[in-house]
Amino acid sequence: MKLLILDSGHAEYVAGREAPDKSMREWEFNNDMQYKIKNLAEKHGITVFLTNPYPQQKDEMGLTKRAEIANGYWALKQKPPALFFSIHANAYKNEFNEARGTETYIASNASQNSKNAAKYVQESVYKMIKSIDTNAKDRGVKVADFTVIYKANMPSILAEYAFYTNKEDLKILKENRDQLAEATIQGICKYFGIEYIPTEPEKPDPPIDPDPPVEQPKLYENCVVYSGQVDENIAQILSWDLKDYVVVDLSVYKEGLGKNIYVVGAACGKLKGDYNFYGKDRWETLDMVMNYIKK
Incomplete structure (x- = not known):
């Protein structure tokens, strides 16, 4: 059994945390991404558990509580190979600015498995974003003692996909979520040692043939x-x-x-x-x- 614990950052009633033009709120992006990643992970045989499955119309859940929920479920499942993955989008100041890029965090007490997972996810997500926007920025793997990853007992990372206070990054956060989820699962599969199977693009419906020309009778x-x-x-x-x-x-x-x-x-x-x-x-x-x- 491989266990992926997804932690969708924030809830709907958290103040702020939205694009300067109010076209996207972070909680909505995080929640949408957790279900896209969940769907792809399960297709690869990975068991998925959500710490924050219903953030709509709710206040913020305590960060320690999130870690405790994850630890309890992991222990309940007899501590299988696991990854705690906290999903976020980034911000700098309250107006659009030039700060942008993708970064993944580990805590100062991170295990080698945590470091590996962060490296694989960071590389995969950045590569995907770079294929869309050549000016994308790789901010790398960083160390910060965010409560959810510091207190998680299993390998844990926190991903900041891009800045919603940057117009170019915001466009990707809104329009390329399927690709972001696909890139994420690539990194997760590499971490678990699972063969990654690309999602086949949906085939468009065949064009409807126009009515054949009416054959005119011979005169x-x-x-x-x-x-x-x-x-x-x-x-x-x-x-x-x-x-x-x-x-x-x-x-x-x-x-x-x-x-x-x-x-x-x-x-x-x-x-x-x-x-x-x-x-x-x-x-x-x-x-x-x-x-x-x-x-």
Whole structure:
């Protein structure tokens, strides 16, 4: 069993901690990231526990309490190989400025495993951000005794993905969270010695083929229209002396099949229009057809 304990920094009711233009609040970024990372970690067979799963509409949770929750769960699971990972975004002053970059923290009491995890995550996340913005800054792995990582009993790190008080960094924090989570899990997999499996990009829906062009019927010089088997025989007799013709049943006849339209027998009363009608019924039509072809 590999255990990843995710600690989403802050809660909704914490004052401040938002971009100068109020377009992003840190707690929302941290919370969104913890679930993206959780989903990817579980796909790699890593067990995930959240210390702060529901930060919406809540006040800040004490930092010591976060560490105690993590320690208690780790002990409950018989202290398997684990990593405590606290998720944050950074800030400098209250207005947009030039301070930017990615940094990962370990405590002064950090184990070698903590140092390894921080190195792997820092390298992977920075590489990803650098691929988006060539001016991205690598602030490296730093040491600071933040309570959550200092008091965690298992290997622990705290990531500051980028500065939401920097316009370029803020854009990445808002628009590239899937890539940030993917880069994070790469580092975590390396730490646990697990083969990283890249997430396949979603395939777009195939384009909807437009309606095929309607095939236009050939225009014949003559078209003979009938209705029923007996009339079909008469229609065929009529066609003997015609050139460039087509003989069709009334049910499939379409306007525009011929320049001259001959309507035979029973079809005479059903197809109205300015046509070359032959007879009031099939017998009169037959007589007229025989005269027409001089038989």
